[in-house]
Amino acid sequence: MRSSLLWKKIWQHKVFYFFLLPGLVWFFIFSYVPLFGVQVAFRDYTFSGGFTGSPWAGLKYFQQFFDYYKFEQILRNTIIISFMKLFIGFPMPILLAILLNEIRSIKFQKTVQTLSYLPHFVSWIVVVTLMQRLLSLHGGPVNELLIALGMEPVQFLYNTSWFYQVIVGSDIWKSIGWNSIIYMAAIAGIDQQLYEAAKIDGANRFRQIWHVTLPGVRNIAIILFILSIGSLMSAGYEQLLLLSGPATAGIGSVLDVHVIQSGISEGRLSYAAAVGLFQSVIGLVLILAVNRIARKVSDVSLF
Amino acid sequence: MRNLGLKGAKLFLAAVLFSGVLAGCANKDDANNEVSDGGASGTKEVTLKVLHNWNGSSGAEMDMTPVEKVIKEKTGVTVEWEYTTGSETEKVNAIFATQDLPDIYTGPAWGGELDGIIKAAKEDQLVDFSDKLDKYPNLAKSIAKENVPPALYEKGIDAYDGKKYLLLQNQPATDKDGTDWLYGFYVRKDIAEAVGVDPQSVKTKDEFYQFLKKIKDANLQANGQPVIPLGGFSNGWAVGIANTMFYGGAGYVDNGDGTIENSFFSKGYDDYTLYYRKLLSEGLLDAEAFTQTDPIAKEKIVQGRVAILAAHYPAILDATKEYVKANPGSDFIPVGPLERAGAEPDRPVDLGIQGNNVTAITKACKDVDAALRLLDYLASDEGFMLVRYGVQGVHWDMENGKPTAKKEWFDKFAADTSGKLTARKNEGLEIGFSSMSGMDRINSVAGGDIWLDQERIAAMDNARKILRPNGIKVITAYNPGDVIIKSDKWEMLKPSMDKTNDAWKEAVYAKSDEAALKILNELREQMRKTGYDEAMKFTNENLKGKEVVTMQLPN
Numbered sequence: 001m002r003s004s005l006l007w008k009k010i011w012q013h014k015v016f017y018f019f020l021l022p023g024l025v026w027f028f029i030f031s032y033v034p035l036f037g038v039q040v041a042f043r044d045y046t047f048s049g050g051f052t053g054s055p056w057a058g059l060k061y062f063q064q065f066f067d068y069y070k071f072e073q074i075l076r077n078t079i080i081i082s083f084m085k086l087f088i089g090f091p092m093p094i095l096l097a098i099l100l101n102e103i104r105s106i107k108f109q110k111t112v113q114t115l116s117y118l119p120h121f122v123s124w125i126v127v128v129t130l131m132q133r134l135l136s137l138h139g140g141p142v143n144e145l146l147i148a149l150g151m152e153p154v155q156f157l158y159n160t161s162w163f164y165q166v167i168v169g170s171d172i173w174k175s176i177g178w179n180s181i182i183y184m185a186a187i188a189g190i191d192q193q194l195y196e197a198a199k200i201d202g203a204n205r206f207r208q209i210w211h212v213t214l215p216g217v218r219n220i221a222i223i224l225f226i227l228s229i230g231s232l233m234s235a236g237y238e239q240l241l242l243l244s245g246p247a248t249a250g251i252g253s254v255l256d257v258h259v260i261q262s263g264i265s266e267g268r269l270s271y272a273a274a275v276g277l278f279q280s281v282i283g284l285v286l287i288l289a290v291n292r293i294a295r296k297v298s299d300v301s302l303f
Numbered sequence: 304m305r306n307l308g309l310k311g312a313k314l315f316l317a318a319v320l321f322s323g324v325l326a327g328c329a330n331k332d333d334a335n336n337e338v339s340d341g342g343a344s345g346t347k348e349v350t351l352k353v354l355h356n357w358n359g360s361s362g363a364e365m366d367m368t369p370v371e372k373v374i375k376e377k378t379g380v381t382v383e384w385e386y387t388t389g390s391e392t393e394k395v396n397a398i399f400a401t402q403d404l405p406d407i408y409t410g411p412a413w414g415g416e417l418d419g420i421i422k423a424a425k426e427d428q429l430v431d432f433s434d435k436l437d438k439y440p441n442l443a444k445s446i447a448k449e450n451v452p453p454a455l456y457e458k459g460i461d462a463y464d465g466k467k468y469l470l471l472q473n474q475p476a477t478d479k480d481g482t483d484w485l486y487g488f489y490v491r492k493d494i495a496e497a498v499g500v501d502p503q504s505v506k507t508k509d510e511f512y513q514f515l516k517k518i519k520d521a522n523l524q525a526n527g528q529p530v531i532p533l534g535g536f537s538n539g540w541a542v543g544i545a546n547t548m549f550y551g552g553a554g555y556v557d558n559g560d561g562t563i564e565n566s567f568f569s570k571g572y573d574d575y576t577l578y579y580r581k582l583l584s585e586g587l588l589d590a591e592a593f594t595q596t597d598p599i600a601k602e603k604i605v606q607g608r609v610a611i612l613a614a615h616y617p618a619i620l621d622a623t624k625e626y627v628k629a630n631p632g633s634d635f636i637p638v639g640p641l642e643r644a645g646a647e648p649d650r651p652v653d654l655g656i657q658g659n660n661v662t663a664i665t666k667a668c669k670d671v672d673a674a675l676r677l678l679d680y681l682a683s684d685e686g687f688m689l690v691r692y693g694v695q696g697v698h699w700d701m702e703n704g705k706p707t708a709k710k711e712w713f714d715k716f717a718a719d720t721s722g723k724l725t726a727r728k729n730e731g732l733e734i735g736f737s738s739m740s741g742m743d744r745i746n747s748v749a750g751g752d753i754w755l756d757q758e759r760i761a762a763m764d765n766a767r768k769i770l771r772p773n774g775i776k777v778i779t780a781y782n783p784g785d786v787i788i789k790s791d792k793w794e795m796l797k798p799s800m801d802k803t804n805d806a807w808k809e810a811v812y813a814k815s816d817e818a819a820l821k822i823l824n825e826l827r828e829q830m831r832k833t834g835y836d837e838a839m840k841f842t843n844e845n846l847k848g849k850e851v852v853t854m855q856l857p858n
Contacts, residue, residue, distance in 0.1 A: 046426050047399045047400070047422070047423060047426040047427075047428050048426040048427045048428065049426075064795075064798075067832070068798075068829075069799075069825055069826070069828065069829035069832075129596075132595075132596075132599065136591070136599075137590065137591070138528050138529075138531070138591070138603065138608065139526075139527070139528050155590060157594075158590070158591070158594050158812075160814075245593060245594040245812075246593050246594075246805070246808035246809045246811065246812050247590075247809075247812035249805070249808075249809045249812075250809065262798070263396075264393045264396055264397060265390060265392055265393050265396075265415075266392075266396075266415070266798065266801055267392070267395075267396040267400075267415070267418075267419055267422070268798065269396075269400055271798075
């Protein structure tokens with residue numbers, strides 16, 4: 001009975017559901033169809049055999065990965081960088097959304113919002129090229145400024161002392177505006193009467209944020225946090241590929257880059273697929289675990 | 304009703320937009336797959352896509368250059384070029400993995416690129432043309448056993464049970480041919496004078512270090528920036544060429560007991576790594592040398608911010624042309640000749656001149672005969688001269704039996720100092736055809752490089768006199784690298800062996816000598832774990848009694 005009611009409702013709002021279609025098609029084509037290729041991780045991939053005709057190899061490539069002498073280093077680096085991005089980068093969009101919400105001049109708010117979105121649309125290759133120009137030891141404006149102020153120039157890029165700051169900082173700069181959109185939407189949905197009630201109770205602006213705004217975005221923040229945990233084994237290949245060099249290889253080699261290098265540069269497609277699958281399985285386990293914890297602790301969960 | 308119509312219109316619009324997106328993603332190659340009859344020469348006209356897998360190569364600004372017009376008249380083939388910008392090895396792996404194949408592949412005859420194309424041949428991705436070679440004599444000649452170095456012949460040409468998939472190009476046809484690229488360290492003349500060092504007095508590694516230190520201590524400025532003592536081009540090319548001062552420079556070293564070892568395991572390799580670590584940590588080597596892009600590297604050079612460059616001489620002459628023109632006396636001249644580990648003072652320089660390019664027809668080729676016709680024509684003497692010199696009667700003439708450049712074109716090409724060779728490319732030169740023009744016959748059949756200006760010839764001759772006092776010796780011995788791959792441990796070992804260059808660079812940037820050696824030793828341990836000792840045993844057994852390459856300079 002409930003099921004037929006659901007279908008009736010869906011049919012009633014079919015036009016809205018139609019907007020789901022491109023998203024579903026996208027997920028089907030780019031997320032589900034490629035699952036067929038996962039079998040390559042268990043085969044000795046050949047150009048002629050392809051996905052289905054290459055001979056089976058069992059767990060050979062997983063074993064090779066676990067025996068790889070930099071396995072622990074790569075895993076450790078991936079987790080450290082992802083954790084830093086998550087725990088430093090995750091609250092930033094919430095902070096930005098709250099700050100934007102507190103701006104009273106709509107024109108100024110919109111301008112800041114638009115400017116903060118822009119980096120999201122710039123590719124990493126452009127961002128890194130800009131960073132190389134700005135932060136270069138040889139004539140970069142940042143170092144020129146430091147020298148003009150009587151300070152020593154600093155090698156910001158490809159330097160272990162500045163590596164994490166550069167990686168996390170550039171990631172936040174690029175994603176903060178875009179990621180704040182969803183929180184802006186959540187804040188816009190908060191009942192204004194709650195703010196009025198808080199005001200009557202004598203709450204100042206800070207108290208209103210603390211007792212009304214933050215609880216208002218809590219649920220969406222938890223959901224996004226659970227989803228972010230799923231990417232813990234993925235530190236971002238474009239950024240790390242471009243911003244890590246031989247000087248920072250000891251702390252900057254991550255799983256994503258290892259997959260790209262072994263698959264595309266070395267032509268070891270089965271091995272790369274095995275590493276990628278390992279990465280995904282760990283991600284799935286983490287999502288399930290965090291989802292369970294979140295459900296117990298806060299009653300908010302994905303499923 | 305009105306709402307319904309509006310909804311319908313919205314749905315229609317959404318569907319149109321969505322289908323537009325899908326259509327935009329569709330393959331548009333169909334437009335280029337035209338095959339039609341009746342060219343000017345009566346042969347079938349066809350457009351073939353050629354992947355020129357050389358990083359940074361580029362084409363003309365127009366679709367059909369004068370040279371391409373002649374090629375079309377002669378063969379009926381119009382070439383649609385694709386050039387690689389990035390790693391050649393990645394490109395060769397990517398085209399076969401994604402099956403986004405060109406009609407003809409042409410690219411480097413070494414390293415991962417060669418391994419990738421041989422793998423493709425073994426997995427039926429290329430066209431076997433062994434039964435057609437009798438119709439194409441120029442191609443047959445270019446891969447005849449006597450015209451290909453033995454190890455390469457066994458590895459890439461005659462490695463498929465009688466089938467033939469690969470063509471080799473640019474191996475010297477005679478002793479008079481073949482190019483010595485004059486790899487080395489080159490210093491700006493004015494800087495050497497400013498620090499009071501005669502570049503030819505620098506012979507040993509310690510003298511080279513002292514020379515760099517003097518440049519740094521002189522606190523020279525260029526364009527408002529400190530001058531970098533030692534730099535290179537993009538991604539570290541070819542900064543590491545001082546390796547020949549520490550071991551033979553080849554991939555393998557002689558143990559002195561009748562066996563060989565991978566040079567990565569030698570003491571010389573440790574010393575070489577620590578030497579570079581010292582240069583880097585003392586600010587003598589550009590800290591960005593291994594990570595910089597080509598534009599950034601060239602920007603430093605054209606602004607006069609690099610004192611010593613490591614590369615081959617033609618690249619340096621091209622990159623510094625503009626700067627030298629604006630700053631007379633700032634031309635780059637050779638340093639050394641530097642000592643070579645284990646070489647007698649009168650030993651000629653050992654160079655590998657064995658052809659730098661392989662070409663194959665992929666299984667996706669829409670007209671194999673047209674592809675062979677094109678390649679055979681390019682490998683003919685007429686084709687060779689066309690793609691090296693341009694169109695006879697237009698760009699050059701035969702005078703007294705010798706090809707001679709027309710002054711108008713010589714001046715036009717010489718005036719192009721940008722280093723991009725745009726003027727030449729727009730005539731159809733330097734756009735990729737010369738990679739596929741058979742054996743190098745530039746001196747024996749043609750008449751030398753007619754487009755070289757006198758200044759450049761003089762500079763090259765001067766560098767040759769300095770760097771090659773005992774001449775050169777073309778390497779004909781066996782390369783252990785071609786034998787070790789036949790070991791049954793190779794599949795396990797290769798991934799570790801592929802990491803040696805990465806480990807070296809990482810070690811150069813290490814915080815201490817101990818940390819640097821630890822990085823090298825960890826990889827050595829991994830190589831041993833993945834079958835290095837067994838693979839070397841196999842290599843040594845197979846090379847017993849044969850002459851093996853253990854001394855080699857880059858070329």
